[in-house]
Amino acid sequence: MLEASRVFSDYVRSSRDTKAPVIPRIDELDLTIPEKDGIGTAGIWDDIQTICGAATNTWSERFLYKLYASPTPIGVVGEALIGLLNNNAHVFQASPIGALIEDRVGRQLAELARFPVGTAAGLTFPGGSYSNMHALMVARNRRFPELKRSGFTGAMARGEWRRPMIFTSAHAHYSIEKAAVAAGIGLDNVVSVPTDADGRMDSHALRMLVEKALADGGAPFFVNATAGTTVLGAFDPIDEIAAVCADHGLWLHVDASWGGPLALFSSDDRFGGYRVDRADSFTVNPHKLMGVPLQCSFLLMRDGLAPMREALGLGASYLFHGGSPNVLDDVGDATMGCGRRPDAIKLWLAWRYYGTEYFRRRLANARxxxxxxxxMVSTRPPTALGHWRLAAAPQSTCVCFWFVPSQLGAHPTPQPSWGDATRLLCTRLNYLGHVLVDYATVDLPAGSLPTFFRLPLNSPHVTKETLASVLCAIEQTAKALLDEDPRCFDADKS
Structure with a gap:
């Protein structure tokens, strides 16, 4: 344990160094598995240090790649604690403290969502995709209870069957479609709802699509709204969407995997006034904006865990014996799985250590x-190399923009060649390893935007100086590419 403490603390210290690469060069690694004797203590610590040296460095403030960043130090302690305890959170007796903490944290998050106190509850799942899938499965089996036993084949054999349909924004995370596949709904029954110019679900279009589905003999039952879309960070208009759901008896789920902490903790009216209490279920991933180690996702249920148990439970007597008298029931039967990590411990430790106000400040700083x-992007002066353009106003905590090389001209509207330049710049910049950034594209009512840089700001270690250095690095990369090939950015270059 002492050796682990030394190696891990040395890794964090070196990773936080401003000269540390974000993507280390991976040399030839010995990945063989011994057939006889193992390599022992000395050998395994060499391997661990090798892994640390070859891993993507999320501790750097220049890791600006996906929707997470380095964990908080207390979060790392929580992760180690979970491994040390090796408790299974499927039945109460196997992890009593984990069960109590999960129940407490789930109810606390539900209270922040303004779900009914004393009724609402939450469970952890290994990632937002699984939380979303469980919400869909519960909604499906509540609307079509016969599916739990007879499945689609049995239900159709009895006649008068209407095909289940779900509705989600064109900018929603692909996990909703994956969940539809897993639930047997099928991709053809996932209706993509157009967005407005800001990337928010068009609630008027949603209403028309639901009514058309009903007129065509379909059975709409589930609407997914997004709080913090993956690309633009948009928040779908939940009040308007909830009105459509109420009119047609549809389950409303909010996938707030990324933007959930803003909706729950932020004092900014833009987010704090977001009416998540109108939803039936709500996904939030503390491993993103809150710095809890991967993975930690909560599915909050407005009506508590009873609908989950009814929809998914099988009451396997060899596992579930009714929990512990006068404490908590076993929760594993409310999920599609069995073995469960007590991931709530990580969030509980961080929340206890830092307090609620820390998360409010952290989120306010990110925004x-x-x-x-x-x-900085919109006012940065052009140079002989090129100029800067915002792709969209930041709606939450990510910024989308282009660097437009001078060869491509000064067009008033985005051009496809801007996307080619972005991909070329991003690929070279990441290859160099000092910065890790990402790109994306998106469809809007006015048309598709060319590929742009997309920088999510998840780490509290990122500063304005960090971001200024990223802009400089992009310009320097453009210069290096031009030095190699003066026509590298030409729009007509094959």
Whole structure:
């Protein structure tokens, strides 16, 4: 344990160094598995240090790649604690403290969502995709209870069967479609709802699509709204969507895997006034904006866990013996799985250690930094190399933008060649390893935007100086590419 403490603390210290690469060069690694004797203590610590040296460095403030960043130090302690305890959170007796903490944290999050106190509850799942899938499965089996036993074949054999249909924004995470596949709904029954110019679900279009589905003999039952879309960070208009769901008796789920902490903790009216209490279920991933180690996702249920048990439970007597008298029931039967990590411990430790106000400040800083960075991009003066353009105003904590090389001209509207330049710049920049950034594209009512840089601001270690250095690095990369090939950015270059 002492050796682990030394190696891990040395890794964090070296990773936080401003000169540390974000993507290390991976040399030839010995990945063989011994057939006889193992390599022992000394050998395994060499291997661990090798892994640390070859891993993507999320501890760097220049890791600006996906929707997570380095964990908090107390989060790492929580992760180690879970491994040390090796408790299974499927039945109460196997993890009593984990069960109590999960129940407490789930209810606390539900209270922040303004779900009914004393009724609402939450469970952890290994990632937002699984939380979303469980919400869909519960909604499906509640609307079509016969499917739990007879499945689609049996239900159709009895006649008068209407095909189940779900509705989700064109900008929603693909996990909703994956969940539809897993639930037997099928991709053809996932209706993509157009967005407005800001990337938010068009609630008027949703209403028309639901009514058309009903007129065509379909059975709409589930609507997924997104709080913090993966690309633009948009928040779908939940009040308007909830009105459609109420009119037609549809289950409303909010996938707030990324933006959930803003909706739950932020004092900004833009997010704090977001009416998540109108939803039936709500996904939030503390491993994103809150810095809890991967993975930690909560599915909050407005009506508690009873609908989950009814929809998914089988009451296997060899596992579930009724929990512990006067404490908590076993929760594993409310899920599609069995073995469960007590991941709530990680969030509980961080929440206890830092307090609620820390998360409010952390989220406010991320939002402020996004606005400042957008201003940096839009006001950065052009050079002989090119100029900068925002792809969209930041709606939460990510910024989307282009660097437009001078060869491509100064067009008033985005051009396809801007996307080619972005991909070329991003690929070279990431190859160099000092910065890790990402790109994306998106469809809007006015048409598809060319590929743009997309920087999510998840780490509290990122500063305006960090972001200024990223802009400089993009310009320097453009210069290096031009030095190699003066026509590298030409729009007509094959």
């Amino acid at each position: 402020r930094l996004a606005l400042d960075f957008a201003d």
